[in-house]
Amino acid sequence: MSLEDEYRSLRHGAALSRMDHVGLVRVSGEDATEAIDAICSGDLWVRDGRIIQTLILGEQGQPVADVYVCPDDDSCILMFEGITTEELSACLSQYADPELEIEFEDLRPAYELISVNGPYAWEAMSKWLTPDVIGLPYLSFYHFDRGTCFRAGKTGEYGYDLAIRSDYVEHAWEELLELVGALGGGEASLETLDLCALENGFFSVRHASASGLTPLELQLQWRVSARKSFPGATSIQERRAKGMNRRLTHFVAREGVHSGDPIHDVDGPVGQVTAAAFSPGIGGVAGMALLDLSLAHPGIDAFFVPTANADRPIRTLSSPLLFNRSLLVDPHQHTYGTRDETNDPPLWLGSLP
Amino acid sequence: MPTDLSDYVSSRAAVLDRVRRMLREAMKLRIEPESIDPDVPLFGTGLGMDSVDAVELVVQLDAVFGLTLAGSPWVSAKLRTVNTVVDAIMELRDEP
Numbered sequence: 001m002s003l004e005d006e007y008r009s010l011r012h013g014a015a016l017s018r019m020d021h022v023g024l025v026r027v028s029g030e031d032a033t034e035a036i037d038a039i040c041s042g043d044l045w046v047r048d049g050r051i052i053q054t055l056i057l058g059e060q061g062q063p064v065a066d067v068y069v070c071p072d073d074d075s076c077i078l079m080f081e082g083i084t085t086e087e088l089s090a091c092l093s094q095y096a097d098p099e100l101e102i103e104f105e106d107l108r109p110a111y112e113l114i115s116v117n118g119p120y121a122w123e124a125m126s127k128w129l130t131p132d133v134i135g136l137p138y139l140s141f142y143h144f145d146r147g148t149c150f151r152a153g154k155t156g157e158y159g160y161d162l163a164i165r166s167d168y169v170e171h172a173w174e175e176l177l178e179l180v181g182a183l184g185g186g187e188a189s190l191e192t193l194d195l196c197a198l199e200n201g202f203f204s205v206r207h208a209s210a211s212g213l214t215p216l217e218l219q220l221q222w223r224v225s226a227r228k229s230f231p232g233a234t235s236i237q238e239r240r241a242k243g244m245n246r247r248l249t250h251f252v253a254r255e256g257v258h259s260g261d262p263i264h265d266v267d268g269p270v271g272q273v274t275a276a277a278f279s280p281g282i283g284g285v286a287g288m289a290l291l292d293l294s295l296a297h298p299g300i301d302a303f304f305v306p307t308a309n310a311d312r313p314i315r316t317l318s319s320p321l322l323f324n325r326s327l328l329v330d331p332h333q334h335t336y337g338t339r340d341e342t343n344d345p346p347l348w349l350g351s352l353p
Numbered sequence: 354m355p356t357d358l359s360d361y362v363s364s365r366a367a368v369l370d371r372v373r374r375m376l377r378e379a380m381k382l383r384i385e386p387e388s389i390d391p392d393v394p395l396f397g398t399g400l401g402m403d404s405v406d407a408v409e410l411v412v413q414l415d416a417v418f419g420l421t422l423a424g425s426p427w428v429s430a431k432l433r434t435v436n437t438v439v440d441a442i443m444e445l446r447d448e449p
Contacts, residue, residue, distance in 0.1 A: 139397060201394075298365075318434060319392050
């Protein structure tokens, strides 16, 4: 499938993805939560069966891992992107109190992760697993006989991450592929997942130009505790005391804007593109830029990317950039079979500069 | 900076500040207003608001800004982040 086909699957039906880039571990023992709390930037105030999104920061305060923490009886399941399982284990050894009693278990290769995302992903999941999955709240999970279903996702659509026993995963993949195929969907690559995350304003550790930035500039302060110590906390406090001078802001452009490009206004440089990709839904470029704080607002048409031939105008906007189909689809009232896309508003309600 | 851009940015920053303070009070958030990021999601993740909070937010937006969202088919689009709320208030101000 082309990226455009994958995108259409995910934004209009349902798409199936392999999540080989995501680590999966279980930390057990009576001190499991305390140990994980020591390495994560956010406060781990969440009850069993729910999921909390947090970060692991480097000593300079830059995010090195995007983490889901899932408290599960006397243990926690962690799904994480950006670092390896060995690096996560080393982080625990370095920052958690060595007196804490924990057991660290890599759930791979015993389990593999796949995900189903899309406005009708719930329809595939309800047929594959149980109709009860429709009632599973966002950021919660439950176990079934062959794995665990996490109601999560970073696309702005209904999303389910599935940790499935390795001996069953290929069978599950084939069954789910057939189900999403009946919903106009198919397989979606990591590139498509990242594009959808960009359009919806989800943080991605794979946006390379974001390196060196802290949660303050990345608009991730809600994932940073002001009450506890964690790796990088001193750098965050120093940056906060010094005052922030740049902030990530979303934008759209017609074409020819790339990660790393400078952004100017009539007086000169005002920022830099940190991530950009062509969006089939927008029909142009969706991107994020680090802008001078005084100008880091949506709704501005005064910026451009200078090139040798012609300036390329950009328009800053609020994220999410799209009006996701999942906002319109109610699993208790709608189905893919009875959808009427002619009456739905377009994914993209704006215009390009 | 061109005057119209300067005016827009000042106006937008002022609305953003008022929305942050309103959220902090209405949702009893124990953080400073400037720690509420403009693109932070209001529901599910981010500020973690729920359906009860949504009702309170709609009431407050009407009372403080005259923004009427109750019954609007676009309410889910306008209440996604702090910035989308600010967008809605700015649009209201632009109406003749």
